[in-house]
Amino acid sequence: MxxxxxxxxxxxxxxxxxxxxxxxxxxxxxxxxxxxxxxxxxxxxxxxxxxxxxxxxxxxxxxxxxxxxxxxxxxxxxxxxxxxxxxxxxxxxxxxxxxxxxxxxxxxxxxxxxxxxxxxxxxxxxxxxxxxxxxxxxxxxxxxxxxxxxxxxxxxxxxxxxxxxxxxxxxxxxxxxxxxxxxxxxxxxxxxxxxxxxxxxxxxxxxxxPTARDSSSKLALSSRNAYLTDNEREHAAPSLYAALQAGRQAWDAGESKESCVQRAYALISETAEKLNSVSGEKVDLKLDYIEMNAPESFDVLGATVTRQQWESEAVQGGNSGDGRAVIFSGAMWVGRTRLIDNIILGNPRNLGIME
Ligand SMILES: Nc1ncnc2c1ncn2[C@@H]1O[C@H](COP(=O)(O)OP(=O)(O)OP(=O)(O)O)[C@@H](O)[C@H]1O
Ligand SMILES: CC(C)(CO)[C@@H](O)C(=O)[O-]
Ligand code: BAL
Missing domain, CATH: 3.40.50.620 (HUPs)
Structure with missing residues (x-):
């Protein structure tokens, strides 16, 4: 019925x-x-x-x-x-x-x-x-x-x-x-x-x-968020988006892809350590991946690529020059919940994402 x-x-x-x-x-x-x-x-x-x-x-x-x-x-x-x-x-x-x-x-x-x-x-x-x-x-x-x-x-x-x-x-x-x-x-x-x-x-x-997010934690809304405990939702889950933002800052400052990814990793490791050093409910936080990929091929960007190099490289089909887009995405386990998130480095409109 x-x-x-x-x-x-x-x-x-x-x-x-x-x-x-x-x-x-x-x-x-x-x-x-x-x-x-x-x-x-x-x-x-x-x-x-x-x-x-x-x-x-x-x-x-x-x-x-x-x-x-x-x-x-x-x-x-x-x-x-x-x-x-x-x-x-x-x-x-x-x-x-x-x-x-x-x-x-x-x-x-x-x-x-x-x-x-x-x-x-x-x-x-x-x-x-x-x-x-x-x-x-x-x-x-x-x-x-x-x-x-x-x-x-x-x-x-x-x-x-x-x-x-x-x-x-x-x-x-x-x-x-x-x-x-x-x-x-x-x-x-x-x-x-x-x-x-x-x-x-x-x-x-x-x-x-565009991704709808929780207004304060910026956690991407997702049906699977229902699996999270209050503690996981509040203290662990938002670190994925925060990690992507830390990587974005480094990209904008001219650092290499490898360095941006490492900064993102570091933020998640720090969060995991902090959570495990406080007493109370244990939060099991495990990164699956964080990576930068080309939007046309999904190929992984080379370790040494910088924003300047990326933007100066010619590609076919509109996504080149100023604001040439990169997908910066990640997935992470918080307890039994697998969360994913991404941000676009460069101009999201180059990928046909609505404003
Ligand atoms: N936070 C969000 N903002 C914008 N679109 C979303 C968001 N969450 C899901 N969608 C979109 O809604 C559509 C249906 O997604 P789905 O029903 O799998 O929900 P979900 O929240 O992504 O679930 P799951 O937790 O399984 O990933 C997909 O196109 C998905 O990208
Ligand atoms: C597109 C979709 C409805 C196909 O089952 C699913 O993958 C989803 O909800 O994102
Ligand atoms: N929103 C993606 C659906 C899935 O993870 O199965």
């Missing part, structure tokens, strides 16, 4: 498509936000971007087994559907639009539909989390899924690209919105839409929305 919702919920591709067909007759634009639920302000910020630019907004909630490795947290991933639906019911945005007579009119937009498919609906042939057992059709964005997050989660992007292709095929969005928090995911999906010649959405219509 589904919890009550003021927004229509579609649990099958067929029922969604029937609704979508009627919408298409009215030639209305459809904005789409894909989520795994346990919604928070980060998801809502994506929703608002969609409401601002589209006649209709569809959100999906689907915890995709294919992107979790067998040892990962699929079973315990937070599932909070009633609360998610409440949040979506109170999501609205007042926008000015041109009416049929060409006059400006103020209207209030709210989400139009929630796509809430079951696992068999998304994987009719079944799905194993073990890639060696999988059969059928999968989408692999070759060459872009093994760096950064892909080093620790080698099958993650295959699972993401596969499910997002299915979601795009089902939802047929005009525009779609992904979060900068998962920057590799967003850039890889944009590449996928280009490589697969998708029309719903086109690559230009895949938008990347």
């Amino acid at each position: 589904l919890p009550p919702s003021t927004i229509p919920i579609f649990t099958s591709v067929a029922s969604y498509r029937e609704w979508r067909r009627k919408v298409a007759e009215g030639k209305q634009s459809v904005g789409f936000v894909a989520t795994m639920g346990a919604l928070h302000e980060g998801h809502l910020s994506l929703g608002r971007r969609s409401l601002a630019a589209n006649d209709l907004t569809v959100l999906s909630i689907f915890v995709n087994p294919a992107q979790f490795a067998p040892h990962e947290d699929l079973a315990t991933y937070p599932r909070t559907l009633p609360h998610d639906l409440e949040l979506l019911s109170s999501l609205s945005l007042s926008v000015e639009i041109k009416n049929g007579a060409g006059q400006l009119e103020r209207v209030t937009r709210t989400p139009s539909a929630v796509f809430l498919p079951t696992v068999p609906e998304m994987y009719p042939a079944g799905i194993s989390q073990d890639v060696s057992e999988q059969k059928g059709t999968f989408v692999d964005v070759k060459g872009y899924g093994h760096q950064m997050e892909g080093r620790t989660r080698p099958t993650f992007f295959r699972g993401v690209a596969t499910v997002v292709t299915k979601l795009f095929n089902a939802v047929e969005p005009t525009r779609t919105y992904f979060g900068q928090k998962d920057i590799q995911q967003a850039l890889l999906l944009r590449r996928m839409t280009r490589d697969l010649l998708l029309s719903h959405p086109t690559p230009e219509n895949l938008f990347i929305v």
